[in-house]
Amino acid sequence: MTLTEDPVLNPALSGMIEDADWPEFGWIDDVRPALRAALAAGRPVALATLYKVAGSAPRGPGAQMLFAAGAGGHVAATGYFSGDCIEGDVANHAAQVLADGKPKRLHYGMGSPWIDLRLRCGGALHVLLERIAPDSPAAAALLDHAAERRTCLWASDGETQEAREDHGPLLALHEDPFRIARRYDPPRRLIVSGGDPGALAAAKLGAMAQFETILLRPGGPHAPPPFPVSRYLREEPADALAHLKVDRWTAYLGATHEDHHDLGGCLAALRGGAGYVGMIGAKSRAAQRLGALEAAGASAEELARLQLSPGVPGLGKSPWEVATGIIAEIMQALNPARERA
Known part of the structure; x- marks a missing residue:
């Protein structure tokens, strides 16, 4: 990564995220509290799920970020994937997903079409971005399971979403047709x-x-x-x-x-x-x-x-x-x- 690719120094990459200069949002690993707050306020969110990793990476499959519309065209972020320059780029795509509702599958690192967004670890990250509406029954079910301390699976192809009580691996990926199932345990x-x-x-x-x-x-x-x-x-x-x-x-x-x-x-x-x-x-x-x-x-x-x-x-x-x-x-x-x- 060059100096101008650092998300803190490059406004083009970090400008979409609130508080990008001091990214304390990356400390939060469980996106459900932020999801609950956004939906209670009647705001849609964009959920980003790291569904596949190649090579070395700071986070494994199942890591998530959540983006909610903020002031001045910014998005409020929760969670992180790499600590490199991709969080700002994911935020840019999240703003588009929030606006048009169309899911995105993003590919960073080795084999990515975006050669200017490099990862220090040399690996590759694949991210699903999906919009969750404030009245989403699946999101309501996910939060209900958390409140009742029950394990839940979030299954999604980016458009059709389902939350049900179930167990399984932290992240299960089906390539064709594309679908992920992400397990949520009760909060620690x-x-x-x-x-x-x-x-x-x-x-x-x-x-x-x-x-x-x-x-x-x-x-x-x-x-x-x-x-x-x-x-x-x-x-x-x-x-x-x-x-x-x-x-x-x-x-x-x-x-x-x-x-x-x-x-x-x-x-x-x-x-x-x-x-x-x-x-x-x-x-x-x-x-x-x-x-x-x-x-x-x-x-x-x-x-x-x-x-x-x-x-x-x-x-x-x-x-x-x-x-x-x-x-x-x-x-x-x-x-x-x-x-x-």
């Missing part, structure tokens, strides 16, 4: 119980990492925490988890340092099939805690899934260092690639 969720600096650091990092983050603080202050979380609850962890529908896309971290709070939460999370269950505390207390959970009815299989020394060793012992290691461990545990490619 982190439930943290506790209110000390370590618990708050874990909750804040989880929220920054795009987890649906719920902070539990039994009998805690009535005022919410001083940073954004999805929900703040003052009830017992076991009671909260009973109505939160724990599943394999949920991580629970017991960090009150009080066994009468954390053990009940861990047992409920294990029995609910949470994808990650951890409890912060001294290693010297591990045997006592395991014994208490076993006495409460926890099976050997459930206890084997419990992390009593959560996090990545060697990062340090400050709240942010401990929280960073725990969030990394949770990300790995909830990574869909561990279950289905």
Whole structure:
């Protein structure tokens, strides 16, 4: 890539995207919240799905971007594909799709007709752009599945769209006739119980990492925490988890340092099939805690899934260092690639 091809420096490539100079929109991996906001406002969107990759690439098949009409002819973007110059070009095509409703299939990199749009990785990316109307039944079904924490497949040829409860690979491609099926799992969720600096650091990092983050603080202050979380609850962890529908896309971290709070939460999370269950505390207390959970009815299989020394060793012992290691461990545990490619 030459200097003038950089999307930040070349207005012809980046001018369609709002906030292109500081592309924080690329941090967002799940396009559904932005889709919900746009449709609630009565605005159509252009959904871009990376459906095929050749060679090396920063993102794999299934990665998505979402574009909604913004002010002054710009589009508001969510997500990213390469970090190179193609995001601005995809935005230009997205504006056309928003205007005329005709889907597009874009090809960047090796073998592309656009030789001036090169990828640093040397690979090739194939992208489907499709328009979603504000009254789309398929989009409504997709969002309903997310709200009800059910896995959903988005099947589309660019014009005919369908969302149904189903499982499968993250992205299935049918070349002839062209059709993709993209799997959406329930949003990743982190439930943290506790209110000390370590618990708050874990909750804040989880929220920054795009987890649906719920902070539990039994009998805690009535005022919410001083940073954004999805929900703040003052009830017992076991009671909260009973109505939160724990599943394999949920991580629970017991960090009150009080066994009468954390053990009940861990047992409920294990029995609910949470994808990650951890409890912060001294290693010297591990045997006592395991014994208490076993006495409460926890099976050997459930206890084997419990992390009593959560996090990545060697990062340090400050709240942010401990929280960073725990969030990394949770990300790995909830990574869909561990279950289905």
